[in-house]
Amino acid sequence: MSNQTFTMIKPDATKAGHIGAILEKINGAGFRIKAMKMTKLSAEKAGQFYEVHKERPFYGELCAFMSSGHIVAAILEKDNAVADFRTLIGSTNPADAADGTIRKLFATSLGENAIHGSDSDENAMIEGNFFFSALEQF
Numbered sequence: 530m531s532n533q534t535f536t537m538i539k540p541d542a543t544k545a546g547h548i549g550a551i552l553e554k555i556n557g558a559g560f561r562i563k564a565m566k567m568t569k570l571s572a573e574k575a576g577q578f579y580e581v582h583k584e585r586p587f588y589g590e591l592c593a594f595m596s597s598g599h600i601v602a603a604i605l606e607k608d609n610a611v612a613d614f615r616t617l618i619g620s621t622n623p624a625d626a627a628d629g630t631i632r633k634l635f636a637t638s639l640g641e642n643a644i645h646g647s648d649s650d651e652n653a654m655i656e657g658n659f660f661f662s663a664l665e666q667f
């Protein structure tokens with residue numbers, strides 16, 4: 530069972546002023562913040578982060594969107610972190626997301642869906658270390 534996941538509040542949600550409300554949901558669900566920063570990805574950095582999707586038709590659009598504004602990146606800690614966080618954020622397409630999930634509440638479309646959550650323990654570590662050095666993780 531994992532105890533760490535990685536998240537980003539995406540540019541659509543930071544622009545719309547939802548950072549505080551989303552962090553409240555994350556805290557309310559019992560996640561501890563191990564690292565956090567507001568930053569902005571270059572198109573190149575976004576491309577590196579989403580490298581696994583390189584061959585997908587939406588890759589260009591995804592990288593343009595993710596570098597279009599500021600994001601809030603964070604490492605979160607909790608028992609069963611990866612799975613519980615995916616439950617908290619809801620389905621990739623907000624139209625399919627369950628009531629009360631972050632994507633249902635704050636996402637506008639499949640492409641601009643408010644928040645990222647790691648899909649495995651391995652990726653949680655890779656993604657957290659992509660943004661934060663060991664000295665920035667508490």
Ligand code: DAT
Binds near residue numbers: 587639646648
């Ligand atoms: P998730 O973010 O739920 O893990 P994913 O890893 O399959 O979803 O895709 C990464 C992001 O890419 C997703 O949050 C939004 C975007 N995306 C996925 N499928 C898409 C599609 N069919 N059209 C446009 N954007 C898409």
Ligand code: MG
Binds near residue numbers: 646647648
């Ligand atoms: Mg994913």
